[in-house]
Amino acid sequence: MGMGTALSAKHAHPRYLVSEPTVLLKQVETYMRAALQSAPQSPVSNSTRIQEAVSHHLQSGGQRLRARLALSAGKAVGLKEDDCIILAAVVELLHNASLIHDDLQDRDEFRRGHQAVWSKFGSDIAICCGDLFLSASYAALANVSKASALSKMYQTMHHRSSEAIFGQCADLSITAEQMHLEAYIAIVRAKSGALLSLPLELVFLLSGQHSALPCTEQACKDFAVGFQIYDDLLDLDVDQRQANGSGKERNALNIVSVFELMYEGLDTSFDPKRLAKDRANEYLLRAETALTQLPFQSGAMLSECSQNIRGLLNRLSY
Helix, strand or coil, X not given: CCCCCHHHCCCXXXXXXXXXXXXXXXXXXXXXXXHHCCCCCCCCCCCCHHHHHHHHHHHCCCCCHHHHHHHHHHHHHCCCHHHHHHHHHHHHHHHHXXXXXXXXXXXXXXXXXXXXXXXXXXXXHHHHHHHHHHHHHHHHHCCCCCHHHHHHHHHHHHHHHHHHHHHHHHHHHCCCCCCCHHHHHHHHHHHHHHHHHHHHHHHXXXXXXXXXXXXXXXXXXXXXXXXXXXXXHHCHHHHHHHHCCCCCXXXXXXXXXXXXXXXXXXXXXXXXXXXXXXXXXXXXXXXXXXXXXXXXXXXXXXXXXXXXXXXXHHCCCC
Protein backbone atom coordinates (compact mmCIF):
# COMPACT_ATOMS: atom_id res chain seq x y z
CA MET A 1 0.00 0.00 0.00
CA GLY A 2 2.81 2.42 0.77
CA MET A 3 0.34 4.66 2.52
CA GLY A 4 2.88 6.87 4.22
CA THR A 5 4.80 7.63 1.07
CA ALA A 6 2.23 8.58 -1.53
CA LEU A 7 2.12 12.19 -0.37
CA SER A 8 5.88 12.39 0.02
CA ALA A 9 7.14 12.36 -3.57
CA LYS A 10 8.90 9.08 -2.91
CA HIS A 11 8.60 8.06 -6.53
CA ALA A 12 9.05 10.15 -9.65
CA HIS A 13 5.33 10.55 -10.31
CA PRO A 14 3.93 13.35 -12.50
CA ARG A 15 3.84 16.67 -10.70
CA TYR A 16 0.59 17.75 -9.12
CA LEU A 17 1.99 20.89 -7.47
CA VAL A 18 2.26 23.34 -10.33
CA SER A 19 2.17 26.66 -8.50
CA GLU A 20 5.58 28.22 -8.02
CA PRO A 21 6.93 27.67 -4.50
CA THR A 22 6.69 30.67 -2.21
CA VAL A 23 9.95 32.47 -1.48
CA LEU A 24 9.31 31.73 2.20
CA LEU A 25 10.13 28.06 1.64
CA LYS A 26 13.86 28.83 1.84
CA GLN A 27 13.28 30.44 5.22
CA VAL A 28 11.32 27.38 6.30
CA GLU A 29 14.27 25.15 5.41
CA THR A 30 16.59 27.40 7.40
CA TYR A 31 14.24 27.35 10.35
CA MET A 32 14.00 23.56 10.26
CA ARG A 33 17.79 23.21 10.38
CA ALA A 34 18.03 25.73 13.22
CA ALA A 35 15.37 23.86 15.21
CA LEU A 36 17.25 20.58 14.77
CA GLN A 37 20.48 22.18 15.97
CA SER A 38 18.99 24.21 18.81
CA ALA A 39 19.66 21.67 21.56
CA PRO A 40 22.98 21.94 23.45
CA GLN A 41 25.67 19.91 21.72
CA SER A 42 26.46 16.74 23.64
CA PRO A 43 30.07 16.04 24.67
CA VAL A 44 29.37 12.32 24.35
CA SER A 45 31.75 10.57 21.95
CA ASN A 46 30.32 9.88 18.45
CA SER A 47 27.15 11.92 19.13
CA THR A 48 27.86 13.97 15.99
CA ARG A 49 26.74 10.98 13.93
CA ILE A 50 23.14 12.00 14.46
CA GLN A 51 23.79 15.44 12.94
CA GLU A 52 25.28 13.77 9.89
CA ALA A 53 22.11 11.72 9.54
CA VAL A 54 19.94 14.86 9.92
CA SER A 55 21.84 16.69 7.17
CA HIS A 56 21.74 13.65 4.91
CA HIS A 57 17.96 13.32 5.21
CA LEU A 58 17.33 17.01 4.59
CA GLN A 59 19.41 16.85 1.42
CA SER A 60 16.87 14.46 -0.07
CA GLY A 61 14.52 17.44 -0.39
CA GLY A 62 10.85 16.95 -1.19
CA GLN A 63 7.91 18.97 -2.41
CA ARG A 64 7.21 20.31 1.09
CA LEU A 65 3.46 20.09 0.50
CA ARG A 66 2.62 20.55 4.18
CA ALA A 67 4.86 23.59 4.47
CA ARG A 68 3.23 25.10 1.40
CA LEU A 69 -0.21 24.49 2.85
CA ALA A 70 0.74 26.25 6.09
CA LEU A 71 2.30 29.19 4.25
CA SER A 72 -0.61 29.56 1.83
CA ALA A 73 -3.33 29.27 4.46
CA GLY A 74 -1.43 31.43 6.94
CA LYS A 75 -1.11 34.21 4.40
CA ALA A 76 -4.79 33.89 3.47
CA VAL A 77 -6.01 34.37 7.05
CA GLY A 78 -3.54 37.17 7.79
CA LEU A 79 -1.00 35.54 10.08
CA LYS A 80 2.35 37.22 10.62
CA GLU A 81 5.06 36.05 8.23
CA ASP A 82 7.20 34.72 11.10
CA ASP A 83 4.29 32.65 12.39
CA CYS A 84 3.67 31.22 8.90
CA ILE A 85 7.31 30.15 8.67
CA ILE A 86 7.23 28.57 12.14
CA LEU A 87 4.07 26.57 11.44
CA ALA A 88 5.43 25.42 8.07
CA ALA A 89 8.64 24.22 9.74
CA VAL A 90 6.73 22.50 12.55
CA VAL A 91 4.61 20.37 10.23
CA GLU A 92 7.55 19.48 8.00
CA LEU A 93 9.71 18.43 10.94
CA LEU A 94 6.92 16.22 12.23
CA HIS A 95 6.22 14.76 8.80
CA ASN A 96 9.89 14.03 8.14
CA ALA A 97 10.16 12.23 11.47
CA SER A 98 7.47 9.87 10.20
CA LEU A 99 9.27 9.40 6.87
CA ILE A 100 12.54 8.39 8.53
CA HIS A 101 10.79 5.82 10.67
CA ASP A 102 8.56 4.68 7.80
CA ASP A 103 11.56 3.93 5.58
CA LEU A 104 13.06 1.82 8.34
CA GLN A 105 9.86 -0.14 8.93
CA ASP A 106 9.28 -0.69 5.21
CA ARG A 107 12.97 -1.45 4.58
CA ASP A 108 12.95 1.05 1.71
CA GLU A 109 16.60 1.73 0.95
CA PHE A 110 16.14 4.96 -1.00
CA ARG A 111 14.11 8.14 -0.67
CA ARG A 112 14.02 10.53 -3.62
CA GLY A 113 17.18 9.01 -5.05
CA HIS A 114 19.15 9.25 -1.79
CA GLN A 115 19.92 6.46 0.61
CA ALA A 116 17.36 6.31 3.39
CA VAL A 117 18.77 7.21 6.80
CA TRP A 118 18.55 3.64 8.09
CA SER A 119 20.23 2.31 4.96
CA LYS A 120 23.20 4.67 5.27
CA PHE A 121 23.56 5.04 9.04
CA GLY A 122 21.86 1.94 10.44
CA SER A 123 18.53 1.28 12.13
CA ASP A 124 19.51 2.63 15.56
CA ILE A 125 20.64 6.00 14.20
CA ALA A 126 17.48 6.19 12.07
CA ILE A 127 15.29 5.77 15.14
CA CYS A 128 17.22 8.47 16.99
CA CYS A 129 17.17 10.76 13.96
CA GLY A 130 13.41 10.47 13.56
CA ASP A 131 12.98 11.11 17.29
CA LEU A 132 15.09 14.27 16.99
CA PHE A 133 12.90 15.59 14.16
CA LEU A 134 9.83 14.84 16.28
CA SER A 135 11.21 16.59 19.35
CA ALA A 136 12.35 19.60 17.30
CA SER A 137 8.84 20.07 15.90
CA TYR A 138 7.40 20.58 19.38
CA ALA A 139 10.23 22.93 20.36
CA ALA A 140 9.73 25.00 17.21
CA LEU A 141 6.02 25.50 17.88
CA ALA A 142 6.83 27.20 21.19
CA ASN A 143 8.05 30.25 19.23
CA VAL A 144 4.68 31.33 17.79
CA SER A 145 3.58 34.83 18.72
CA LYS A 146 0.32 33.91 20.46
CA ALA A 147 1.19 31.91 23.58
CA SER A 148 -2.45 31.56 24.58
CA ALA A 149 -3.05 29.30 21.54
CA LEU A 150 -0.22 26.90 22.33
CA SER A 151 -2.15 24.54 24.61
CA LYS A 152 -4.72 23.63 21.97
CA MET A 153 -2.07 23.54 19.24
CA TYR A 154 0.10 21.10 21.19
CA GLN A 155 -2.93 18.93 21.89
CA THR A 156 -3.83 18.90 18.20
CA MET A 157 -0.26 17.97 17.24
CA HIS A 158 -0.39 15.05 19.64
CA HIS A 159 -3.82 13.92 18.46
CA ARG A 160 -2.81 13.97 14.80
CA SER A 161 0.53 12.28 15.53
CA SER A 162 -1.24 9.57 17.52
CA GLU A 163 -3.73 9.06 14.72
CA ALA A 164 -0.93 8.64 12.19
CA ILE A 165 0.86 6.21 14.52
CA PHE A 166 -2.26 4.08 14.95
CA GLY A 167 -2.72 4.07 11.17
CA GLN A 168 0.89 3.01 10.69
CA CYS A 169 0.52 0.20 13.21
CA ALA A 170 -2.58 -1.06 11.43
CA ASP A 171 -0.81 -0.90 8.07
CA LEU A 172 2.16 -2.83 9.44
CA SER A 173 0.06 -5.61 10.95
CA ILE A 174 -2.86 -6.10 8.57
CA THR A 175 -2.73 -8.92 6.03
CA ALA A 176 -4.06 -8.96 2.50
CA GLU A 177 -6.84 -11.31 3.60
CA GLN A 178 -7.92 -8.91 6.36
CA MET A 179 -7.89 -5.86 4.11
CA HIS A 180 -11.34 -4.79 2.98
CA LEU A 181 -12.41 -1.45 1.54
CA GLU A 182 -13.51 0.08 4.84
CA ALA A 183 -10.24 -0.92 6.51
CA TYR A 184 -8.22 0.45 3.60
CA ILE A 185 -9.96 3.82 3.76
CA ALA A 186 -9.72 4.02 7.55
CA ILE A 187 -5.96 3.35 7.46
CA VAL A 188 -5.34 5.92 4.72
CA ARG A 189 -7.40 8.57 6.51
CA ALA A 190 -5.40 7.99 9.70
CA LYS A 191 -1.94 7.40 8.32
CA SER A 192 -1.86 10.00 5.54
CA GLY A 193 -4.78 12.31 6.28
CA ALA A 194 -3.94 13.16 9.88
CA LEU A 195 -0.63 14.91 9.24
CA LEU A 196 -1.99 16.47 6.05
CA SER A 197 -4.76 18.32 7.90
CA LEU A 198 -2.39 19.52 10.64
CA PRO A 199 -0.89 22.51 8.73
CA LEU A 200 -4.32 24.02 8.15
CA GLU A 201 -5.53 23.16 11.64
CA LEU A 202 -2.55 24.89 13.28
CA VAL A 203 -3.14 27.97 11.11
CA PHE A 204 -6.79 28.10 12.12
CA LEU A 205 -6.03 27.57 15.80
CA LEU A 206 -3.45 30.37 15.80
CA SER A 207 -5.74 32.73 13.87
CA GLY A 208 -8.83 31.94 15.93
CA GLN A 209 -10.74 30.33 13.04
CA HIS A 210 -11.90 27.40 15.19
CA SER A 211 -15.15 26.86 13.29
CA ALA A 212 -13.14 25.78 10.23
CA LEU A 213 -11.56 22.78 11.97
CA PRO A 214 -14.20 20.05 11.29
CA CYS A 215 -14.42 20.91 7.59
CA THR A 216 -10.61 20.99 7.36
CA GLU A 217 -10.25 17.51 8.78
CA GLN A 218 -12.83 16.04 6.42
CA ALA A 219 -11.41 17.77 3.34
CA CYS A 220 -7.82 16.70 4.01
CA LYS A 221 -8.70 13.11 4.81
CA ASP A 222 -10.86 12.79 1.70
CA PHE A 223 -8.00 14.26 -0.34
CA ALA A 224 -5.60 11.74 1.20
CA VAL A 225 -7.81 8.81 0.17
CA GLY A 226 -8.17 10.10 -3.39
CA PHE A 227 -4.46 10.71 -3.70
CA GLN A 228 -3.56 7.30 -2.27
CA ILE A 229 -5.81 5.53 -4.76
CA TYR A 230 -4.20 7.50 -7.59
CA ASP A 231 -0.77 6.53 -6.26
CA ASP A 232 -1.87 2.89 -6.03
CA LEU A 233 -2.85 2.92 -9.70
CA LEU A 234 0.55 4.33 -10.64
CA ASP A 235 2.32 1.73 -8.50
CA LEU A 236 0.12 -1.21 -9.44
CA ASP A 237 2.76 -3.28 -11.24
CA VAL A 238 5.35 -2.77 -8.50
CA ASP A 239 2.87 -3.53 -5.71
CA GLN A 240 1.65 -6.69 -7.41
CA ARG A 241 5.23 -7.93 -7.80
CA GLN A 242 5.78 -7.33 -4.10
CA ALA A 243 2.53 -9.11 -3.24
CA ASN A 244 3.73 -12.10 -5.25
CA GLY A 245 7.01 -12.17 -3.33
CA SER A 246 9.84 -9.76 -3.97
CA GLY A 247 11.97 -10.38 -0.93
CA LYS A 248 10.66 -7.40 1.03
CA GLU A 249 9.66 -8.09 4.60
CA ARG A 250 6.01 -7.21 4.06
CA ASN A 251 3.77 -7.01 1.07
CA ALA A 252 2.51 -3.82 -0.52
CA LEU A 253 -1.27 -3.71 -0.45
CA ASN A 254 -3.06 -1.86 -3.23
CA ILE A 255 -6.66 -0.67 -3.69
CA VAL A 256 -6.92 -2.73 -6.88
CA SER A 257 -6.05 -5.86 -4.89
CA VAL A 258 -8.71 -4.89 -2.35
CA PHE A 259 -11.36 -4.73 -5.07
CA GLU A 260 -10.15 -8.03 -6.53
CA LEU A 261 -10.55 -9.71 -3.14
CA MET A 262 -14.01 -8.18 -2.71
CA TYR A 263 -15.27 -9.60 -5.99
CA GLU A 264 -13.35 -12.87 -5.95
CA GLY A 265 -15.56 -15.83 -6.84
CA LEU A 266 -18.56 -13.69 -7.73
CA ASP A 267 -20.24 -14.23 -11.07
CA THR A 268 -19.96 -10.66 -12.18
CA SER A 269 -17.89 -8.69 -14.62
CA PHE A 270 -16.02 -5.75 -13.16
CA ASP A 271 -12.88 -3.75 -13.75
CA PRO A 272 -11.04 -3.14 -10.45
CA LYS A 273 -8.90 -0.41 -12.00
CA ARG A 274 -11.99 1.40 -13.24
CA LEU A 275 -13.59 1.07 -9.82
CA ALA A 276 -10.46 2.47 -8.18
CA LYS A 277 -10.31 5.39 -10.59
CA ASP A 278 -13.97 6.26 -9.99
CA ARG A 279 -13.53 6.05 -6.23
CA ALA A 280 -10.48 8.34 -6.35
CA ASN A 281 -12.41 10.93 -8.33
CA GLU A 282 -15.25 10.71 -5.82
CA TYR A 283 -13.01 11.44 -2.84
CA LEU A 284 -11.09 14.22 -4.57
CA LEU A 285 -14.28 15.98 -5.65
CA ARG A 286 -15.62 15.66 -2.11
CA ALA A 287 -12.43 17.25 -0.79
CA GLU A 288 -12.65 20.13 -3.23
CA THR A 289 -16.23 20.86 -2.19
CA ALA A 290 -15.24 20.99 1.47
CA LEU A 291 -12.20 23.14 0.77
CA THR A 292 -14.35 25.87 -0.77
CA GLN A 293 -15.98 26.31 2.65
CA LEU A 294 -12.74 27.25 4.42
CA PRO A 295 -12.34 30.94 5.36
CA PHE A 296 -10.60 33.45 3.10
CA GLN A 297 -9.98 30.82 0.37
CA SER A 298 -7.37 29.26 2.65
CA GLY A 299 -7.93 25.84 1.07
CA ALA A 300 -7.10 27.05 -2.43
CA MET A 301 -3.68 25.37 -2.67
CA LEU A 302 -4.94 21.92 -1.67
CA SER A 303 -7.91 22.35 -3.99
CA GLU A 304 -5.48 23.11 -6.83
CA CYS A 305 -3.54 19.94 -5.99
CA SER A 306 -6.75 17.93 -6.04
CA GLN A 307 -7.82 19.30 -9.41
CA ASN A 308 -4.40 18.57 -10.87
CA ILE A 309 -4.46 15.01 -9.55
CA ARG A 310 -7.89 14.44 -11.08
CA GLY A 311 -6.50 15.61 -14.39
CA LEU A 312 -3.58 13.18 -14.12
CA LEU A 313 -5.90 10.43 -12.91
CA ASN A 314 -8.28 10.81 -15.82
CA ARG A 315 -5.41 10.52 -18.28
CA LEU A 316 -4.54 7.07 -16.96
CA SER A 317 -5.47 4.38 -19.48
CA TYR A 318 -7.82 2.42 -17.23
